[in-house]
Amino acid sequence: MNQDYIKPDNWSIIEEGFEGGRVKSSESLFSIGNGAMGQRANFEENYSGETFQGSYIAGVYYPDKTKVGWWKNGYPEYFAKVLNAPNWIGIEVLVNGEIFDLHTCKNIEDFRRELNMKEGWYQRSFIATLPNDEKIRIVATRFLSMEIDELGAIDYSVELLTEAAEITLRPYLDSSITNTDANWEEKFWQTLKVKTEGDQAFITAKTLKTEFHACTFMQSKVLLNNKELNAQFEEEILQDKVTFSYSQKVEKGQTLSLQKFAGYVTDMNHERNDLVDAAKAVLAKGMDHGFEALLNMQKEAWARIWEMADISIDGDIKAQQGIRFNIFQLNQTYSGKDERLNIGPKGFTGEKYGGSTYWDTEAYCIPFYMATKDQQVARNLLTYRYNHLEKAIENAGKLGFKNGAALYPMVTMNGEESHNEWEITFEEIHRNGAIVFAIYNYVRFTGDFDYIPEKGLEVIIAVARFWQQRANFSTPKNKYVILGVTGPNEYENNVNNNWYTNYIAQWCLEYCVSMVEKVKDGHKEDFDRIAGLTSLTDAELLAMKEVADNMYFPFSEEYEVYLQQDNFLDKEIIPVSKLEKSQRPINQKWSWDRILRSCYIKQADVLQGFYFFEDNFSIEELEKHFKFYEPLTVHESSLSPCVHSIQAAKLDRMEQAYEFYLRTSRLDLDDYNNEVEEGCHITSMAGTWMSIVEGFGGMRIVNDQLSFTPRIPEQWNAYSFKVNFRNQIIKVEVTAGKTSFYLEGTDSLDILVNGKKETIGLNTPLAV
Template identity: 55%
Template sequence: MKNYIKHHEWNIIEEGFDPHVNQISESIFSIGNGRMGQRANFEEEYSGETLRGSYVAGVYYPDKTRVGWWKNGYPEYFAKVLNAPNWIGIHVSIDNQKLDLAKCKVEEFRRILNMRSGYLLRSFVATLGDGKKVKIESKRFCSMAHGEIGAIRYSITPINFTAKATLSIYVDADVVNKDSNYDEKFWEEVYKEASEGRAIVTAQTKKTFFHVTTGMTYTIESAGKKATFDRVNIEQREKFAGNVIQLDLEQDKETVVYKYAAILSSENHPKDKLVENCKSVLDEASSKGFDKLFEEHEKVWFHKWEECDITIEGDVAAQQGIRFNIFQLTQTYTGDDERLNIGPKGFTGEKYGGSTYWDTEAYCLPFYLATAEQQVARNLLVYRYKHLPKAIENAAKLGFTEGAALYPMVTMNGEECHNEWEITFEEIHRNGAIAYAIFDYVRYTGDEKYLTEYGLEVLIGISRFWAQRVNWSARKNQYVMLGVTGPNEYENNVNNNWYTNTIATWTLKYTLEAVDFVKKDDSQAYQNIVKKTKLKEEEETAKWRDIIDKMYYPEDKHQGVFLQQDGFLDKELLTVKDLRPEDRPLNQKWSWDRILRSCFIKQADVLQGLYFFEDNFDQETIRKNFDFYEPMTVHESSLSPCVHVILASKLGYKQKAYELYLRTARLDLDDYNNDTEDGLHITSMAGTWMSVIKGFGGLRVKDGRLHFNPYVPDQWKSYSFRLEFRGRVVKVKITTDGIETKLESGSPMEIVVKDEVVKIS
């Protein structure tokens, strides 16, 4: 665990330059706006260890799958969001000495991510090889008001010299992904141009042929006036265009470069209009200027914080942690485009390829349901509806028929692109998460029409998959599910994972309920769905009911626990306390063989099911299972702590809940898992929000009403949050004296606080 980030309510602060944590900081200080994102790389040249990262939403490359032993059904490729053209570059050379923090003496280094206003500020003093000292200050943002604009204010102040300087201001599409096979580059040049004050490069991705046009323009001021240059050289080479400027730097006089970038993709513009439209965006940015652009950007952030902020009194580290998580979630996904989704690393790194996982449905959806207008969450579900034909194709590749749908573990366009057999073929519980998200959305919003418009078709496809995936055990006289991997990926190819069996039958039940609802709500729409899906209602629903009635669930009645899978009790049952510190994390220290044979659990598995379906189990059942499984859980998935916080809070285990909350809230800020340098854990950040709202706040939605069963952690004085719920806005403050609720907008409503009905208006 690292501990170099200063605690502050609204800012993320790093003081002093340590190259050993630079890549971690590049992740932590990332900025974005839903359409693009940028790691906290330096504008100037840097020859030290760095992960260059600029990303454009929806643009990906199908990197060919390379495995040692090909298996039928494997996807042909792994989709990855690409490191996109570099728009931030401003290289500085003073008297032919490059400004490079890996080679200079660096003092007074300070990096600040201002979450309130959404910008990155960096300043330092560098001493060059000949003793010249220069002060640099950089402020940049990706505009939340104009999703295709990035802006930088880069100032240079000589401290002890007057000299000639050379600035290279450019855009560069000659970039590479760190995770590329054999250092392959994924971009090809389509077009470039450069003139004094402007440069534009259009590049296309190999295979997928996405076009991205990146343009830049700039102005330079000295002592508040437009600077004069000795000369401007046009610089062009393959996939690169820029200006090289020579100017005079005068001691103690600030020279400021205002750089404006426009990043446009063929996802949103006709390819033949990209350059023309890029020029229009650049003209708009430069005519408004840095301060006006920032003012518009800041207003959007102020509005966003009004919607989704959580305030904590009495614990600055916790306050910083929750705001950091909310900030990153908000700048990763805005909900404006139903073609987009949320990758586990968002726009902060390459790991996981930037693709969509079941994390969105299981962890992210509740955050957007409660903190944004309803359409934002709806778009996350529509994304999966539009991928239903691909889900049916994915299932067909594995031998399933008649419209059975298997949603991918990893995807960009609906097609499976994950190539580890124990995940691709066996971690099928992801299908249940898609179904649960539909239920969760309808339960929260009351938007039952979604079932008629989109939801039922998806549920039918998923239920057909489950009906074909189970098989009848004559020995048990029950249905079983063989050869699966549950949420705990430290167990592969097991039989009868309790969670998978449970979510499969739950999906079948919910599909039957949805069939009944749509049939009554809109009989003509129902007939259209029957025709479109070729549903054999009587035959198929009878099979679903039979599976529901006769499914096998492993359990140990002596201990009163559900078994994670058949044979789990054959393991040596140790606890995490039995592990030596040098054994952690297991996934970095142990062989896979040793992990698979151990009892240790990566993340909530049985407990994931108890979290989803808590109303089906009494308190004592939940307690016994929590007490049995949590001590064996190493929480080496970022998605694990939040589920345990919610269950621990429900059980009254307040200290355990808080301990795990800190782990999830500051997972990246303190680099708990030694992997933040790869990028942030964006989807698990939604789990942090759930830890506060569903864990400490005890929020549930039952019978169309908000229920609260709150408490205040001992380390806090109070906390407050805001919820959007069915056209209303409710402000909640929880103190040691009780709960205060205020209806900020919307019609009067009833809520339930600790089983007592309260009317607010």
């Protein structure tokens, strides 16, 4: 564990005491969002210390030109940047002319910040002594409305603790922002117009290249001791900034407050010429409701989310805080309302990785959204990929694939590949399999087979075509092989016959053949349409089957395990436990060359396949593979601990399962990988949810029924969760002695518990 300043609490993230060295970490951890926009927990007032400024609008990006010393065919022309958007939170504070800045204050007392996850608001409070010896108490509360998702609100209050003084509050909008991660130190926004109307201000700006237009807006109320003032103000308009100045003589003990209503409207949702009018409409709603009513709406919105999504843990406050932090961030990042949007690996908490979509969505996030929301949310995530199918076919075409073969991008905003590391862009092709697995997983859980003839089969065929063309026949092996790949374990590049890649390729080919048959039999009209669109032939299906039936898998007779790839045993096999602590994390301490030659695994690779396709392997096989690979895994990917937690629970290695759960749930809170200041690991947070529901709860779909094999870590007294299974809501409560099931639905439900059929009645809970 690398940091422990976050106070344990069931429902809040709390920091006490001010330390400049952890400002950037806290900016990540206390981030807020509402699915349409989000921001790091930057200070509203001026701060001259180290900070990472970040405010983001969902779906708005910039194609930053790829910077490499060489170029190859098919290489992405740009890296999709998540864009730091114009800043609307700013409020400069002056006391008798002295600018307030926590970095230059003489003294800071009682500093506290809280992210209240139950109610969806963020607050800072402290007492500060300025260089001119004026002393003030600040309480600043902020949230992004879940109900009016283009609106945010701030209540910023300054109490004067010394003798009478003039306090000036200067709310502003600023579009002269840059990205921390810009390759070429260029600006990504062009300010088009700065204007004011009365006490409203607007900055219209557009992104360069992509030409997203956004209007950033604000309007404020000023209050003295909670009583609204008819405050006069001065305005200052610059090329990229607009500021209103409100000055007030304040007596000792009085509090001057500014309530600021602000946000973004974009041309993704409004006509470009109507953005200012759209902003005015949002401001009218904000001002009409007022801060308190908006905050109450926010609490109600979050209460509805938690009613379905909460996981409660009794007896382990750090575990409880961890899972709620993960669930909270997932709901802040993606609401499921807009099928054009997806779940970025950093969400709205940072800029690292760029892009809005990785294979993380299909592999880790869909189960969470599928079970805690309406199934339409998961369908929207699948539709997002369906809408990008033509681009995926283009991506494959650039690499020489033909006949409608599709390669989905490693990183994307609009379907084009925008990841610019060759060993991932060209080689980490296993991502294609996750796209198809997600369709299978969705149908298995929701029972909504109609998605396949409607949209899914076209994707399945295009991906299967890619695999059939990407494999080649090896005469010495008398098998099909897949050469020159990078598996999920990115600490090995350009390997041959990565087991996971070969396995998911084989599975995709078999699944394609079976789904074509099923649609042909039961959905003739759709089949004819798809056959016409894809020009699919029987000969092609036979070729797919031939590759699938004869796929090569490296295997060690000595260890009785599938090998991660050819020649894995040529490496020196030294368990992670033998590594000196000073050498960890190896991705920050070792050269890339040394990492590639080592046996160390960044994240679950073979075990990822055993997780996806566990029905195809015995518990004895899982045990052997877990014993072989887990000791070699450094878990330096956020996506790794959750898979290991689920499998350790299945193997009844409960202490290990619990340790992996804590690691995945508190990865950012405790900053295991020494990088939280860059942003939180949003997509892996869905894996944390899975490690409880699928790991400890043992939830699976078996023979089209929900199945549970509940276990409980000895550190817990009880835990509970809910899942929405085919529009019936099941609540599961687990203690050491029994598991209870409750049903909200229209009919009783048959489930499996520890392999035995049981029935949950509508008004009769089931206890096992």
